[in-house]
Amino acid sequence: MIEDKIKWNDKYKSAPPAQKPSPLLLAYLERIGRGEVLDIAAGMGRHAKPLAAQGCHVDAIEWSDLALEALEKIPGVSAIEMDLEEACGLKKRYDAILCFNYLNRNLYPLMLTHLKPGGLLLFETFVQDDANEGAPGNPFFLLEKNELLHVFCSLYIIEYKESYIRKPNGQKALMASMAAQKLH
Template sequence: MFEDKERWNRRYASQPPSGVPSELLLRHVDRIVGKKVLDIAAGMGRHARFLSKRGYYVDAIEWSDVALDALKKIPHVRAIEADLERGIALDCLYDAILCFNYLNRNLYPAMMSHLEKGGLLLFETFVADDANEGAPGNPDYLLQKNELLHVFCPLNIVEYSEKFVTREDGRRTLLASLAAIRE
């Protein structure tokens, strides 16, 4: 999907990277019991940078060349180039798996099976709703209401919400937030 790569390269090159980690990560970072984290669709590295400073080792998966270059500059971060639309091949278990502002339902099984016992899953992305102002237009990239709750019910759900938030650009959108632990 070369067009996707170019689109993301243009977006990341034209926007200053956000340095503010998600509130969901900030609330649950102390639940990460080990040091190995997977950041799916890591973007410019706002979460990888935050975790690196706290002593975590992060495998950051990204498709954009611009984002990969930024990720390679962060200590303790291994930037992995992968077209997530084609899936991912993981070869280890992680103490935490992060997925923010990205949705690919084909990754659900890998996310559950590559989470270490006691590992933390943090997943936050857009939910379909007629009142959305700042969510993707493609319904393939929008959760259904309570979808994450149902998909990840085999895990111990420690937090789940769906609420409207105001994004940095001032637009409101419905966001689902999940924190779950593999027992």
């Protein structure tokens, strides 16, 4: 929806997202190697940049015009304009799929079917918790506790944790982090 595009453009203008990659991604950079990577809701490219720099080809899905402009400037990154709330018509399979700070449960089947055998799924986002201060307010955009473990139980779970993070503004939020591999 065009309203979502406007909302994300405004958000990136008023409060630019973090540029430092997640420690979860950094821990698996070597394992990803130089493969084909899908970065869902890629933002301004904080994960696409280090992946492209090590020789990966990254398909970076985004809806914000500002984010798409930033992604198009990164060598090795193909910026894909797509409203993930509407549809996702990807055909390709990937060595790694990333989803950070974004939740759309309709994409779970896409993640499973578009991950190559041996491929790595890195997923990190907010979890519903009464103590959250810095997580989205709408529960639709929050994981249930252990949700990723249940949804992706067909994958080999390499690591999983739910822990509180402290945002730069001092607010705390419960975050789930998962690395999983498709064995077959």
